Amino acid sequence: MDELPTPAERADTLARDRALTEQGDRHAVALGSILAVLRSGRFSDVAARREATEIASSALIRARSTHEQHESVLEPVVEAFSRLRTELRPLVRSGPLHVQFAEPPAQGRALPGPVAREARAISRTAVLSLVDRADAARARVGWDCDGRNLLMEIRDDGGGAVSAHDDVLRPIAERVVALDGTMDVEATPGWGTTLRIEIPLDPPSAALTVESAEELTAREKQVLRLVVTGISNQRIGDQLGITANTVKYHVANLLRKYGARTRAELASITH
Incomplete structure (x- = not known):
């Protein structure tokens, strides 16, 4: 990054x-x-x-x-x-x-x-x-x-x-x-x-740009670094000591903030 x-x-x-x-x-x-x-x-x-x-x-x-x-x-x-x-x-x-x-x-x-x-x-x-x-x-x-x-x-x-x-x-x-x-x-x-x-049907609120990634929380940055490696939510949770459902919550927030629709797009933006 x-x-x-x-x-x-x-x-x-x-x-x-x-x-x-x-x-x-x-x-x-x-x-x-x-x-x-x-x-x-x-x-x-x-x-x-x-x-x-x-x-x-x-x-x-x-x-x-x-x-x-x-x-x-x-x-x-x-x-x-x-x-x-x-x-x-x-x-x-x-x-x-x-x-x-x-x-x-x-x-x-x-x-x-x-x-x-x-x-x-x-x-x-x-x-x-x-x-x-x-x-x-x-x-x-x-x-x-x-x-x-x-x-x-x-x-x-x-x-x-x-x-x-x-x-x-x-x-x-x-x-x-x-x-x-x-x-x-x-x-x-x-x-x-x-x-x-x-x-x-109306345009969503403007998403954060990559340049404003410092607005991410510390946990979101940790999840993001692991998401781009392609590993599963369960493995991310195991590495960070949180549940897979908590990882899903953070991934959903990251998708919204970066304006990405899938994990693949999120990885492409931040790779």
């Missing part, structure tokens, strides 16, 4: 990292969809190859599109949600998880481009985690808008053993914190889990 990057370099790094994260999310959905098709007993070999080829072709077309690179674009909430359904359709159609989509109101306020993209990324991550856990047969993804916030609800009928502190929800929690949003997890053993998220 001796030589800090310039603001322009930080902006370029953040833009590159976010683009790579978005691309990784989409690839994960595409690959998961292809695997679901090839493993499904509902398709013959010829039909499975045809379906997998269609999914791969669509993914390549989306990968070549530059539409989502424009940060200033506003997306009507209905259109943003429709794009989510399109992205998840191959996985839902061929996978073991039945997903119901609850449409947002047509008159809902348009979403800033970054909010729309992050909301889709959060929804994709949640659905993929359900597929990976394989403990739920049904899920419901719903968006709403109260004029000030995007309201998201993701509900499943799984084992209800997930809590807000589980690592499976960490990527979602980090995205929510970076957008100054809130997340609530309601889990009932044997009945499933409900994830409720609020994301403000």
Whole structure:
């Protein structure tokens, strides 16, 4: 941390990292969809190859599109949600998880481009985690808008053993914190889990710059030095003599102060 990057370099790094994260999310959905098709007993070999080829072709077309690179674009909430359904359709159609989509109101306020993209990324991550856990047969993804916030609800009928502190929800929690949003997890053993998220539509308060890193607390500086090494919260806690949950609290504050959306972005800024 001796030589800090310039603001322009930080902006370029953040833009590159976010683009790579978005691309990784989409690839994960595409690959998961292809695997679901090839493993499904509902398709013959010829039909499975045809379906997998269609999914791969669509993914390549989306990968070549530059539409989502424009940060200033506003997306009507209905259109943003429709794009989510399109992205998840191959996985839902061929996978073991039945997903119901609850449409947002047509008159809902348009979403800033970054909010729309992050909301889709959060929804994709949640659905993929359900597929990976394989403990739920049904899920419901719903968006709403109260004029000030995007309201998201993701509900499943799984084992209800997930809590807000589980690592499976960490990527979602980090995205929510970076957008100054809130997340609530309601889990009932044997009945499933409900994830409720609020994301403000207006710009968050200005984040601290790297140059003002001296405003960090002593503990935040200790956590930051270990976060950039890539080790887990548990290992950070073990080294500092604090709990993993306390580490998560400090990481959330660091993400907010540096304006980063993920631990990877935080590491890129401060490396």
